[in-house]
Amino acid sequence: MTSIALLIEGFPDKSAAKTAISLIRYRSADVVALIDSTRAGLHANEVLGVGGNVPIYASLDDTPVADTLMLGTAPSGGRLPANWRTCICAALRRGMTVISGLHDRLADDPEFSQLAQQHQAEIHDIRHSKCTHLATRKGLRPECLRIHAVGHDCNVGKMVAMLEIEAVLKQRQRDAQFVATGQTGIMITGSGIAVDCVVADFVNGAAEQLVLDHQEHEILLIEGQGSILSPMYSAVTCGLLHGCVPHGLILCYQVGRTKFRHTHTPIPPLRVFYDLYESITSSLSPCKIIGIAVNGRDCSTQEGAAICSALTHEFQVPAVDVYRDGAEKLADAVEQLENEYFSMDKNVC
């Protein structure tokens, strides 16, 4: 059992604390403390809206036993904020494992690497991958169903949709496995590759490597990144999409998102994405969209329900808000696709 202290020192707003919020939500049993000198004495729920009574401490010295320090917010540019150094050094002196998703490599820092060596502490820079596998579409296990999350933009709930579907399938005693492709997903599951930091030639290969590494399971739920039309990040999305050779896609959609994140470029209608995702995958191997995960965080329950209903009608696949409605219908769609493929014809890969 891992016990995690989450460093969230001075995060400006909830959107910057996405990693911390997801860790509290999906590793609630493991997160024992938050560290933020500006909010010491408060509880997780009061500042993040999740996490109940998990206490916030001013420093690691005040924190009860924890064996792992995770950096729980994403500072602008991915650089190490100067005021995090004290806490990271303290963790290494205690021999704790430090897990970072920063662009800056902690292991390259002389002070950190020396402390880690002295105190047998481990540093995991999960935003750095040396993957040099080239995708060949060889060795894929035909009995493993591969489901992949795609979206109309970054940060619309692709990871959450897949984790919620995984939970439902596990409740049904299915051997389903979420496969992480980004830093938060890796912190939640303890494995994966942050594909956005792989060298361009090997993005497709990194996705294939993840499939090869996990395909002993019956069902893989492969996290998506970005958007196939993202002006900034479509390279990552396209490489993932082809590299993981999906049988089915969950299309993720945030109500009210009109421009691609961090840009002034308008997002096309969902129909454009629906058709494009299906054609760009199924031109190489059989694949279709099996459901829509609607993120209604910026709309009322009533409005969200109306949108889900309209999307279900328009696209003829289940459209649900996994937080409000649960992921049962999407899990049903996964199992239905599995039946379609594998009871009729095993010769699909």
Place this chain on the structure above:
Amino acid sequence: MTSIALLIEGFPDKSAAKTAISLIRYRSADVVALIDSTRAGLHANEVLGVGGNVPIYASLDDTPVADTLMLGTAPSGGRLPANWRTCICAALRRGMTVISGLHDRLADDPEFSQLAQQHQAEIHDIRHSKCTHLATRKGLRPECLRIHAVGHDCNVGKMVAMLEIEAVLKQRQRDAQFVATGQTGIMITGSGIAVDCVVADFVNGAAEQLVLDHQEHEILLIEGQGSILSPMYSAVTCGLLHGCVPHGLILCYQVGRTKFRHTHTPIPPLRVFYDLYESITSSLSPCKIIGIAVNGRDCSTQEGAAICSALTHEFQVPAVDVYRDGAEKLADAVEQLENEYFSMDKNVC
């Protein structure tokens, strides 16, 4: 004026000497010698099929004055062959500039870096880019027409098509500029970014950076890479496609290519690519395919002509083999697109 010695030591076949062949073809005035101890005494034309009487020497010692050594073949895996070391060291001792497109960084090699320092020689590892620009679609000059080459696979003639169109446009006194996105193109033009070695998050940004760096010209002819359906490399293709924000595309097609290079995956019909390239670009900004560059190296002149005619008929855009027919019709299509966009409406970017 640069005088280039091209190292082609022991290349196994012509497809491995693609860089050398293109350099001889497009920098014929600059290439003064080839170096290959296994073929000394022969001439370029005898072993590469191009380059006329350019002599092949056994070593750099036998070679007359040259100020630049370029590594002209791509060994499998991009690693430095052991038998190239002597020649590279000799070049550095002469104070020559050494230009390498290998994955191995020559500048990281202690022997090479020490020699370079001692003899004021320069090492350019062009397959390594530190580009960290994120694409924002801001600052694009509306008066610059951006044409991009795409294809159904790698290595089907995208670079050649753009270089031939550039030559025709320059003959017409147009301010057209080829923009290199791969190692051979960079060696030919002396600038560019090898986008396949950029970190995934910055592929779109690297393409945008190239546009920003060159958009003082009237017409940019931006080299393409891979294929939007390449199982191995689609990440690179997609990032380039969105990052360079093209107004028009030249679709490159090699007759007889049935499987994606280095894979067993069948290549879909050209119609699939045609529709996909148009939809994935025009969903963000106006863009269309304006011509097809047919590579007929594996078919007869007669067969090639029949295929060009059939493609022209099917897609209603000019389809030509630029080697056999010249690039005039494709250059016409570029100028016609320019007229369509800019005489009617300058407010397109």
